[in-house]
Amino acid sequence: MTDREKHLHFVRLAEEAARYDEMVQGMKQVIELDAKLNENERKLLAAAYRKAVSGQRFAWRVIASVVARGKGTKRQLEMVKQLLNKLEREVEEKCREILVSQWWDLLDRVLIKEAADDEVKVFYLKLKADHFRYMAETRAVKNDVAQKAKQTYQEALSRLREFGKLI
Numbered sequence: 424m425t426d427r428e429k430h431l432h433f434v435r436l437a438e439e440a441a442r443y444d445e446m447v448q449g450m451k452q453v454i455e456l457d458a459k460l461n462e463n464e465r466k467l468l469a470a471a472y473r474k475a476v477s478g479q480r481f482a483w484r485v486i487a488s489v490v491a492r493g494k495g496t497k498r499q500l501e502m503v504k505q506l507l508n509k510l511e512r513e514v515e516e517k518c519r520e521i522l523v524s525q526w527w528d529l530l531d532r533v534l535i536k537e538a539a540d541d542e543v544k545v546f547y548l549k550l551k552a553d554h555f556r557y558m559a560e561t562r563a564v565k566n567d568v569a570q571k572a573k574q575t576y577q578e579a580l581s582r583l584r585e586f587g588k589l590i
Contacts, residue, residue, distance in 0.1 A: 427456045434467055438474075446471040458533045465543070469550050476517040476557055483510040483561045514561040518554045541586040548579035 424432070434449035450468045454460070460468060486507045493500065530547060538544040555572035562568060 427453055430456070431464065431467070434471065438467070438470065441474075443471060443475040443477075447475050454529065454534075458529070458537070459539065460534075465546055469546075469553075472521050472550065472554065476514060476521075476554070479510055479513045479517060480557060480561065483507065483514060486510060487561075511561045515558055518558045521554045522551065522558075541582050545579045545582050548575055548582070552576040552579060 430449050430452045434446050434453065437443070437446040437449055446467075450464075450471050453464065454468075486503060489503050490500070490507055495503070530551060535544050535547045535551075538547065552572045552575035555568045555575060559569040559572055
């Protein structure tokens with residue numbers, strides 16, 4: 424079994440065990456060995472990052488709905504708002520790790536730039552846009568990340584149109 428196969432096996436085990444941060448780390452190791460991912464590996468990469476942030480996103484939506492209802496004492500509402508702010512920071516930190524970290528720069532510099540074909544480039548662009556969108560969903564001030572998400576989705580759509588996958 425090669426190192427790459429060992430890391431991929433670990434990633435699949437981490438996914439089964441709902442250990443998504445470890446799944447992310449395993450995919451980083453796979454990419455360090457060879458940045459050319461096949462379709463299943465790209466799906467694992469996307470799942471790792473999506474699932475790593477999904478718990479905080481779900482919790483944020485639940486708490487945001489409690490805040491929107493506005494029921495409870497002033498003290499209770501303040502505590503709920505503090506929790507909402509904490510969850511917002513957690514989502515942002517997780518997404519920033521994905522979007523701004525040294526590894527993510529690898530996405531822009533290597534994975535997108537050197538993708539074998541447009542379909543692969545679109546996959547990576549969508550992955551990037553999704554995480555900007557996750558940040559926009561949970562932020563009080565959304566404009567900058569919402570705009571980045573929109574631009575990245577538009578770039579992906581343009582590429583789809585260019586190679587005829589979208590009418």
